Amino acid sequence: MKKFATIISAILLMSSTASAQLGLGGGYATPNEGGLEDKGFYSYIMEDSLPDNLFCYISVSKKKYSVLLYDQIKGSDILPCMIVSQGKIYKKGNQVIMKDNVYGYKMYASLNEEGLLTINRGYGFLSGKHFLFQIDEEEEWVPDRDFSRRSYHASLRKYKRNHKKPYALQHGKYLSGYYWENQATLTLGEDGGYSLLQWNMEVSKGKYHREGNILVLTDSNINHPFYLFIGDGFVRDDYMPTSIFEMIFNPIDSRPLTHE
Numbered sequence: 001m002k003k004f005a006t007i008i009s010a011i012l013l014m015s016s017t018a019s020a021q022l023g024l025g026g027g028y029a030t031p032n033e034g035g036l037e038d039k040g041f042y043s044y045i046m047e048d049s050l051p052d053n054l055f056c057y058i059s060v061s062k063k064k065y066s067v068l069l070y071d072q073i074k075g076s077d078i079l080p081c082m083i084v085s086q087g088k089i090y091k092k093g094n095q096v097i098m099k100d101n102v103y104g105y106k107m108y109a110s111l112n113e114e115g116l117l118t119i120n121r122g123y124g125f126l127s128g129k130h131f132l133f134q135i136d137e138e139e140e141w142v143p144d145r146d147f148s149r150r151s152y153h154a155s156l157r158k159y160k161r162n163h164k165k166p167y168a169l170q171h172g173k174y175l176s177g178y179y180w181e182n183q184a185t186l187t188l189g190e191d192g193g194y195s196l197l198q199w200n201m202e203v204s205k206g207k208y209h210r211e212g213n214i215l216v217l218t219d220s221n222i223n224h225p226f227y228l229f230i231g232d233g234f235v236r237d238d239y240m241p242t243s244i245f246e247m248i249f250n251p252i253d254s255r256p257l258t259h260e
Contacts, residue, residue, distance in 0.1 A: 056126070087100040091111070095111075096110065107119065122221065172251060174252070176249045204217070213229065234251070
């Protein structure tokens with residue numbers, strides 16, 4: 001874990017001086033020196049700043065990508081990592097397309113001659129952000145989702161089948177904590193809108209509705225639904241973006257839900 005923390009710290013340091021180094025060595029290059037057609041390992045590091053200690057980059061290897069969100073906790077070797085998206089990446093002209101391998105949605109970006117990748121359509125915290133191209137000397141370890149598209153849909157069908165009696169649902173705030181003491185916050189508005197915060201940053205927002213004991217959240221930026229399980233006094237998240245394991249959201253400051 002200490003070695004992994006050192007690697008991420010080095011990436012953070014390079015990211016802070018990336019504009020001056022672009023195309024001038026130090027690991028940075030233009031698409032002519034490597035890129036989406038190249039079979040090596042490389043990354044696109046976010047140039048823009050994010051709140052608190054958050055850091056985002058896109059790891060690419062063998063036509064596959066992972067959008068990863070890190071929180072470097074001060075004074076700790078623990079580097080919590082969230083998988084925002086994983087799947088196949090390909091290029092059409094100067095347009096880059098990333099297709100998620102579980103949910104099936106697409107994110108779109110543009111790539112200029114200097115190697116700057118700009119997200120044109122993606123999650124709200126990604127849209128409009130710039131990423132700098134970097135060649136990696138060797139393939140870097142990245143986490144994988146522990147579920148597939150097939151198991152994702154099978155789990156939804158099983159939950160619907162085994163939980164037919166409707167559970168009560170409230171609007172308001174729901175809180176979920178992790179073992180490293182960071183929290184995710186889900187807010188269900190009275191107007192049918194929702195917001196999902198991770199480490200105090202909004203990672204998803206849009207509209208919600210329920211289908212039996214399934215809470216459907218449709219992200220307004222990628223126009224794609226995600227599903228949470230409604231339980232007896234809680235909401236369970238197995239498959240939302242940025243989940244690395246099951247999260248239990250418990251209501252705080254909530255009121256009976258009238259929106260259907």
